[in-house]
Amino acid sequence: MSSASDTAYEKIRAFLLGGETHPGDQLTEEKLADIAGVSRTPVREATRRLEAEMLLVRSASKRIFVADWSREDIDEIFTLRQMLEGHAAERAAHRLTPQAIERLDRINRELHEAVTRDVPDITRFLDANRVFHETITEAARSPRLAQILAMLVDQPVVLRTARSYTVEDLKQSARDHDELIAAFRARDADWARAVMGSHLRRAFHTFADAAKGAANDEGAEAAE
Amino acid sequence: MSSASDTAYEKIRAFLLGGETHPGDQLTEEKLADIAGVSRTPVREATRRLEAEMLLVRSASKRIFVADWSREDIDEIFTLRQMLEGHAAERAAHRLTPQAIERLDRINRELHEAVTRDVPDITRFLDANRVFHETITEAARSPRLAQILAMLVDQPVVLRTARSYTVEDLKQSARDHDELIAAFRARDADWARAVMGSHLRRAFHTFADAAKGAANDEGAEAAE
DNA sequence: ATCGCCCCTATTGTATACAATTTGCCGCCG
DNA sequence: CGGCGGCAAATTGTATACAATAGGGGCGAT
Numbered sequence: 001m002s003s004a005s006d007t008a009y010e011k012i013r014a015f016l017l018g019g020e021t022h023p024g025d026q027l028t029e030e031k032l033a034d035i036a037g038v039s040r041t042p043v044r045e046a047t048r049r050l051e052a053e054m055l056l057v058r059s060a061s062k063r064i065f066v067a068d069w070s071r072e073d074i075d076e077i078f079t080l081r082q083m084l085e086g087h088a089a090e091r092a093a094h095r096l097t098p099q100a101i102e103r104l105d106r107i108n109r110e111l112h113e114a115v116t117r118d119v120p121d122i123t124r125f126l127d128a129n130r131v132f133h134e135t136i137t138e139a140a141r142s143p144r145l146a147q148i149l150a151m152l153v154d155q156p157v158v159l160r161t162a163r164s165y166t167v168e169d170l171k172q173s174a175r176d177h178d179e180l181i182a183a184f185r186a187r188d189a190d191w192a193r194a195v196m197g198s199h200l201r202r203a204f205h206t207f208a209d210a211a212k213g214a215a216n217d218e219g220a221e222a223a224e
Numbered sequence: 225m226s227s228a229s230d231t232a233y234e235k236i237r238a239f240l241l242g243g244e245t246h247p248g249d250q251l252t253e254e255k256l257a258d259i260a261g262v263s264r265t266p267v268r269e270a271t272r273r274l275e276a277e278m279l280l281v282r283s284a285s286k287r288i289f290v291a292d293w294s295r296e297d298i299d300e301i302f303t304l305r306q307m308l309e310g311h312a313a314e315r316a317a318h319r320l321t322p323q324a325i326e327r328l329d330r331i332n333r334e335l336h337e338a339v340t341r342d343v344p345d346i347t348r349f350l351d352a353n354r355v356f357h358e359t360i361t362e363a364a365r366s367p368r369l370a371q372i373l374a375m376l377v378d379q380p381v382v383l384r385t386a387r388s389y390t391v392e393d394l395k396q397s398a399r400d401h402d403e404l405i406a407a408f409r410a411r412d413a414d415w416a417r418a419v420m421g422s423h424l425r426r427a428f429h430t431f432a433d434a435a436k437g438a439a440n441d442e443g444a445e446a447a448e
Numbered sequence: 449a450t451c452g453c454c455c456c457t458a459t460t461g462t463a464t465a466c467a468a469t470t471t472g473c474c475g476c477c478g
Numbered sequence: 479c480g481g482c483g484g485c486a487a488a489t490t491g492t493a494t495a496c497a498a499t500a501g502g503g504g505c506g507a508t
Binding site: 228265287 | 492493494500
Binding site: 227252253254264268285286287288 | 458459460461468
């Protein structure tokens with residue numbers, strides 16, 4: 001690991017996702033350098049990456065701001081994901097080895113467990129969920145596709161609102177994964193694509209609702 | 225324009241596309257700094273961008289090499305473009321203003337002209353072609369989509385082999401555009417998507433053939 | 449002769465100093 | 479009182495020096 005540059009990326013990312021910032025806030029390279037504990041040079045590389053991921057935006061005069069996320073943005077991301085991950089699932093259906101399918105099954109069992117127990121372990125769910133999707137993307141053997149999806153998947157809004165999911169939402173997600181695995185076992189690419197499509201599209205709506213709720217909460221807090 | 229950084233990007237890019245390099249060649253930041261006439265700092269930013277566009281690759285030890293392009297890579301790019309630009313065309317069909325459609329028509333007339341005259345003006349064709357596609361992408365109003373496509377569109381292989389197209393290939397391309405415009409005028413999103421799909425898929429095959437021819441030529445040259 | 453180790457060199461990574469640009473403020477003039 | 483100009487502060491951009499790390503070649507041991 002090219003230490004400083006990567007830690008800068010991770011720390012700044014965590015800082016942005018930690019909710020200590022508001023959309024539109026200006027950030028200076030120096031401030032970020034302080035946060036990350038490195039000099040401005042690696043910070044610049046980190047901000048470039050975060051800019052590409054659209055967590056940060058730059059004004060015309062090259063100043064850095066925390067990105068704002070409209071409902072359309074979220075819609076856009078899920079639409080693109082649906083298209084691209086659907087494609088990935090299709091390719092994966094032909095390419096997944098039996099062992100990999102078993103691995104997906106194990107991951108998904110963990111996912112089930114995480115939400116079935118008395119107190120759902122959301123963090124564990126999210127981690128397993130990410131691994132699940134990454135495994136499929138990887139099996140698609142399309143490096144550019146993987147790269148694009150990496151930019152798209154864990155976006156801040158996603159993470160911030162994920163915790164407002166109901167347990168039922170999460171269980172439904174896990175059931176989607178079950179069906180996806182069935183499609184892979186059957187080597188049915190169309191089925192896989194279709195399941196992935198509805199999986200993500202539903203996630204979008206769960207999301208949009210959760211985000212709306214979160215926005216209301218925030219409004220309430222601000223009103224205090 | 226942040227001068228140095230951008231000129232570095234452009235010059236290095238031109239250097240790579242100019243055919244003076246071979247896939248697998250190692251490039252050092254210093255060498256690139258010389259070529260671009262700037263210091264290593266902006267060169268680093270440029271190489272990061274070129275890396276994201278996969279014109280350059282980095283070894284495990286962070287050394288920089290000229291990327292290699294297999295037939296599968298080209299296939300992958302066109303498949304992704306087909307999916308994404310098809311989606312863009314679909315959205316554009318609903319969103320293009322009448323004026324923008326007229327503009328597309330003008331651009332395409334220029335495109336026709338460039339290949340109809342006695343000596344085809346390939347450069348002009350390619351420029352107009354890019355503007356044509358960019359206009360559609362822009363009309364789709366999906367910033368992430370635009371960003372992703374920007375990474376995908378003018379890849380080196382594309383540019384390097386574009387000149388081996390036959391005049392008939394180019395004319396067919398222009399005819400595709402005609403049909404696309406008709407689809408836009410009819411506000412028929414499905415039609416637009418379908419035309420865009422076949423347009424790009426055919427381009428891929430023209431390409432793959434041209435690339436094969438180019439590879440043969442190169443082999444012949446090397447054999448001298 | 450070959451394998452492995454070590455040192456030297458090539459190359460990338462980071463920090464810092466300085467240059468260029470932009471912004472916002474303040475005073476001046478109409 | 480409003481707008482314009484310009485100056486000062488803040489911020490980003492670039493260069494350079496130094497640090498860290500990886501690769502390659504030579505030398506010795508077996």
